[in-house]
Amino acid sequence: MQGGSLYLTQKWKYDELDQYRIKYYRYEDEDNITTEMKTERLSSDDLLHHDTDKGIRIREYVREDYLGYGKINSPRPKFKAGVCRKTGRKLYPIYSDDGNVWEDHFFNDLCDCDVFIPQIHPQMMSYKPFIEHFKTCRNIIPYKQDIVDICIERINLFESKQTNKHMNTNINGVIDAYNTDKELVFSHLDFFVTKNRNVEQLLIDLNIPYEHLNLDTHNYETNNYKTLCENQIPKHTTADHYGRHVVSKRSERYDFARRIVEEYIQTRGLTDLRLSGRLHDKI
Numbered sequence: 001m002q003g004g005s006l007y008l009t010q011k012w013k014y015d016e017l018d019q020y021r022i023k024y025y026r027y028e029d030e031d032n033i034t035t036e037m038k039t040e041r042l043s044s045d046d047l048l049h050h051d052t053d054k055g056i057r058i059r060e061y062v063r064e065d066y067l068g069y070g071k072i073n074s075p076r077p078k079f080k081a082g083v084c085r086k087t088g089r090k091l092y093p094i095y096s097d098d099g100n101v102w103e104d105h106f107f108n109d110l111c112d113c114d115v116f117i118p119q120i121h122p123q124m125m126s127y128k129p130f131i132e133h134f135k136t137c138r139n140i141i142p143y144k145q146d147i148v149d150i151c152i153e154r155i156n157l158f159e160s161k162q163t164n165k166h167m168n169t170n171i172n173g174v175i176d177a178y179n180t181d182k183e184l185v186f187s188h189l190d191f192f193v194t195k196n197r198n199v200e201q202l203l204i205d206l207n208i209p210y211e212h213l214n215l216d217t218h219n220y221e222t223n224n225y226k227t228l229c230e231n232q233i234p235k236h237t238t239a240d241h242y243g244r245h246v247v248s249k250r251s252e253r254y255d256f257a258r259r260i261v262e263e264y265i266q267t268r269g270l271t272d273l274r275l276s277g278r279l280h281d282k283i
Helices: 044-048 103-110 128-135 147-155 160-167 174-180 182-205 252-268 275-279
Strands: 009-015 018-025 034-041 140-143 211-214
Touching (some): 018 103, 103 128, 140 182, 147 252, 160 182, 174 182, 182 275
Antiparallel strands (some): 009 018, 018 034
């Protein structure tokens, strides 16, 4: 289950080799939620080698690609500005209503699954029946213990267009941003840390139990903790799981990104990406 935007949610069901991909959305002039289903025949191996919507691989969009992995442009959205491209009809933001309006949808469509990856809509986290349901779930927050490694990857997600829009600047690329004002890059890295910590704080405030999953030490093959995937994740060779060339850790660009990250970590006093790290750092 993938809780998406205000307008769309997707769900995947499996029966042997059959995958059922279900989409939920609502038109503005209708009270009912539209259900759209597509069936495909896929083996477990197929699932690991196809991106969503078809498979289970999730691709992070990389528009500038400073490290040279290979740019990944976001797909043309099916729903733009609240309008369905296929029909031209306006969509209604399902999850902007109070939870009691879409309670049946939540319990019968959204969380009736083995793995639920929700978008934390305010209405979802303010309606008591939903909160009580989450208290019965095994809630998992993944994190990286290797702060340098994850921050270098996030350097590669830097976008000049978004920075110029929100910071009233006119920079071109992460190097230009760093040389103009280091805080432009540092605030970009802060964003990820803050967003993740805010989710953790929300769960604490609502008394919803959760556990951390260390992505650096987790053994995906152990029988007692197959949390994310029953299949063994393929090992990376000369390309990552997106089929992109893996940048050498000896390249000048990688070295530069590492220097930025090490300075960022020292400046912020960052020791742990989890909420507990907030006691010691400046984020």
